[in-house]
Amino acid sequence: MKIKLPSNMRAAPAAGVPDPSEPATMPLGSPPSAESVEPVVPPPVAAPGEEPGEGASPAARQALWAGEQAPVGSVIGQVLPMYFVGDESHSMAGEPIAAVNQGLIDLRDEVAKHPLIGKKVRFGIITFAETAQTRLELSELSEQLVLPALSPRGRGTSYASALEALRQTIPADVALLKGNGYQVHRPSVFFLSDGLPTEKAEKWRARLAELKDPSFRERPNILAFGVGEADPEVIAQLASSPRYGFMMTQGASTAGAIAEFASSMLNSMVASAERLDRGDHTIEFEKPEGFVQLDAPLV
Amino acid sequence: MTAAGRSAPVRRRRLARGPVTIGEPAAAIEARLAAAEPYRPDTIADGGTAFGLTIRAASVRGLYKRYTGGPRQDDICLRSHAGSDTLVAAVADGVSAAVRSDLGAALAVRYATAAVVRQLDDGRGSIDWGPVFEQAAWALVEEHRRASGDAGAGVEEASGSLATTLLVAAVRDSDVELAAIGDSPAFVLRGKDYDAVVGEAEHHDGLIGGGVDALPGCAGAAQVARCSLEPGAVLLLCTDGLAMPLAGGGGEVGATLARELARPPDIVDFARLLDFSRSTYDDDRSLIAVWGAAR
Numbered sequence: 259m260k261i262k263l264p265s266n267m268r269a270a271p272a273a274g275v276p277d278p279s280e281p282a283t284m285p286l287g288s289p290p291s292a293e294s295v296e297p298v299v300p301p302p303v304a305a306p307g308e309e310p311g312e313g314a315s316p317a318a319r320q321a322l323w324a325g326e327q328a329p330v331g332s333v334i335g336q337v338l339p340m341y342f343v344g345d346e347s348h349s350m351a352g353e354p355i356a357a358v359n360q361g362l363i364d365l366r367d368e369v370a371k372h373p374l375i376g377k378k379v380r381f382g383i384i385t386f387a388e389t390a391q392t393r394l395e396l397s398e399l400s401e402q403l404v405l406p407a408l409s410p411r412g413r414g415t416s417y418a419s420a421l422e423a424l425r426q427t428i429p430a431d432v433a434l435l436k437g438n439g440y441q442v443h444r445p446s447v448f449f450l451s452d453g454l455p456t457e458k459a460e461k462w463r464a465r466l467a468e469l470k471d472p473s474f475r476e477r478p479n480i481l482a483f484g485v486g487e488a489d490p491e492v493i494a495q496l497a498s499s500p501r502y503g504f505m506m507t508q509g510a511s512t513a514g515a516i517a518e519f520a521s522s523m524l525n526s527m528v529a530s531a532e533r534l535d536r537g538d539h540t541i542e543f544e545k546p547e548g549f550v551q552l553d554a555p556l557v
Numbered sequence: 558m559t560a561a562g563r564s565a566p567v568r569r570r571r572l573a574r575g576p577v578t579i580g581e582p583a584a585a586i587e588a589r590l591a592a593a594e595p596y597r598p599d600t601i602a603d604g605g606t607a608f609g610l611t612i613r614a615a616s617v618r619g620l621y622k623r624y625t626g627g628p629r630q631d632d633i634c635l636r637s638h639a640g641s642d643t644l645v646a647a648v649a650d651g652v653s654a655a656v657r658s659d660l661g662a663a664l665a666v667r668y669a670t671a672a673v674v675r676q677l678d679d680g681r682g683s684i685d686w687g688p689v690f691e692q693a694a695w696a697l698v699e700e701h702r703r704a705s706g707d708a709g710a711g712v713e714e715a716s717g718s719l720a721t722t723l724l725v726a727a728v729r730d731s732d733v734e735l736a737a738i739g740d741s742p743a744f745v746l747r748g749k750d751y752d753a754v755v756g757e758a759e760h761h762d763g764l765i766g767g768g769v770d771a772l773p774g775c776a777g778a779a780q781v782a783r784c785s786l787e788p789g790a791v792l793l794l795c796t797d798g799l800a801m802p803l804a805g806g807g808g809e810v811g812a813t814l815a816r817e818l819a820r821p822p823d824i825v826d827f828a829r830l831l832d833f834s835r836s837t838y839d840d841d842r843s844l845i846a847v848w849g850a851a852r
Binding site: 333334335336337357373374378432436442443444475476509532534 | 581583586620621624625643653748763764765766769802804807808809835836837838839
């Protein structure tokens, strides 16, 4: 069956760069002079690490997307925001903080070289000691992304400041993503601490309640991980579901447990981004080696 | 992630037509053959005319499963009932957390359409959807019992292995009856406007997520609707792999589909259209389009 081309789908000139005024799609039928006309084939987009295909010079690829500005209010993609919230208090000095930094580098590199996940995940880093600091604004994990090097600072361990930072950052990030045309999935937070909060329990609990409040539309899934001297009861309270609280097994090496945590965070990112379309409200996660899940009722 | 280095196949010029790209394309990757038992082809395409209606249907494997070698978990089914001049169509989207949801989707569309056909055989004026979903759900439980060897297994166990959404429609002349469990939506396309009929996911807090109803667990929770398919209108039954990028139809995807579906494309071109490349959208996609009878 021959398809009659709609009037707005004339054959484009030989160059592989479509006229920006043309529709974004390829014509679906061959024009009558198909044998003599160069087919209008957008160059394949090379997977990360691949050389771009023939004819796909960076300039041509750039031009291919030029003039394809999405209409105002239009959806251009879907993203999953994920935050790492890490303890930078003095007790993390030495191997533990080095394990965190290496874990973040590995995570960036693995996600960046994945052909599909990198575009769907946005990653941010918030650290806390006496105060909280946003060390990485929510970003696409590309090979060029410069990661902050975490280092111990301050004397205190303020969970309240970290939770408050999340409460402020997440709605702003979601609004920005939506404003840029993204469908946004419920954010996830990976919270890692090696010690007890050095503030009054009422203070951090109040901030936690605000973050978990059902009327807070952008409330995140919170996965909480305790290493070193962290209190399993506190870690269990931080988690947004009893299944999301994890404590390092007693006697294990803190640095080793952090490395396992980072590897699990990567796996969770990949598995969760894979199932983005499914509509599940849970986050994909498997318990890291060297941790126990705190979903048993705590007496 | 060993497959990261695989490159896209080189298209021969005489066959080259390029991917249908809408906006920023997704990465081009060579698909890994699906490992599934029973056999699950990457793409299925179907269509034809019946009772004055024109039908196009396709189900394509998502880019992510092409990358990992997973089977397509969407499925479609078409049946025509000559005695009542009725087209019966179904789409299903297997829940990926269920390990054999590809089979769940395949069973659900076949058993549900067969159940509708049996009602038409009995001369029913309108479809009684309750038994349709119950029979589809029962097929899933039976399959779980057969495969697991656990004759006492019930809905809960079957949900763990075969869970799927299900959308079924019966089209007679311009009268359309539909019912859905889960987030596989139906629209009527009129010009450039997509009117949602049933099954569209609601996101109360503006974020994506919130779980999905699925068979066999939610067999009693069907949304039922009725609509009219006047000449020039196109009934669209799809899975969320298309509904997500379509996003209500107001953007580039909606404009492209509206333009290309203004009249029925060739069957294979219909499948190619559905297989459009768009960054971050890599789920399975299924679409059944029905053009109404001309008056």
